[in-house]
Amino acid sequence: MRKIVLFLVMSTVIVTLIYSCQDAEQLEYQTYYSNGQTLYQTYCQNCHGEKGEGLGLLTPPLTDSLFLKNNRTVLACIIKNGATTPVTVHGKTYEEKMPAFPKLADIDIAQIIVYVTNSFGNKMGMYPYADINKDLKSCATR
Numbered sequence: 422m423r424k425i426v427l428f429l430v431m432s433t434v435i436v437t438l439i440y441s442c443q444d445a446e447q448l449e450y451q452t453y454y455s456n457g458q459t460l461y462q463t464y465c466q467n468c469h470g471e472k473g474e475g476l477g478l479l480t481p482p483l484t485d486s487l488f489l490k491n492n493r494t495v496l497a498c499i500i501k502n503g504a505t506t507p508v509t510v511h512g513k514t515y516e517e518k519m520p521a522f523p524k525l526a527d528i529d530i531a532q533i534i535v536y537v538t539n540s541f542g543n544k545m546g547m548y549p550y551a552d553i554n555k556d557l558k559s560c561a562t563r
Contacts, residue, residue, distance in 0.1 A: 450535070450547050457536025460529050464522055465537075473541030479517045481510040484541045493538065493545070497530050497553045498560035527553040 461469075468480040475482035483489070488510050489496070503521030507514050525533075531550040538545035 446547075453532045453535040453547065454539060456529075457532035457534070458540075460525075460533045461536050461540075464525070465533065468519075473537070475510075475515075478513065478515065480519075481508050481513075481515040482541075483537050484543070485510045486543045486545070489538050489543055490545060493534075493548070494552075494556050494559070496534050496537075497527075497556040500530050500533060501525065501557060502560060527557065530557075 468476055469483050470476060470480075473483035475484075481488075488508075492499075499519060500522055502523070504519040507516045509515070528550050531548055531553045534548045534553075537543070538548065
């Protein structure tokens with residue numbers, strides 16, 4: 422009887438630990454996503470649209486998973502420093518400059534990237550805050 426009780430207690434502890442780790446990761450993702458949505462609405466939505474549809478031939482849509490995936494490591498640079506070179510998305514070239522947002526903290530940029538890369542038909546998962554600093558350091562070499 423004692424072995425059965427001990428087994429049940431240990432099983433419960435192990436299951437709790439497994440689920441608590443997953444919950445912490447999911448909670449972190451949800452926090453990034455939610456905060457990213459608010460930041461997107463404040464800084465990005467006016468040009469890129471409520472649904473990431475872009476603004477005619479002026480601002481590219483954010484609905485192209487392939488573009489975002491291929492350029493994921495430069496997204497932080499684009500957000501922080503703006504963009505002055507043309508961008509081609511869905512076969513259309515956008516030549517308007519994107520303004521810089523130098524006052525955004527690295528965590529804000531990470532949260533915007535998580536929101537954008539997981540909205541508008543995109544599903545790219547988490548983009549940790551630690552990666553932003555690394556990506557921003559490489560901006561000058563691009």
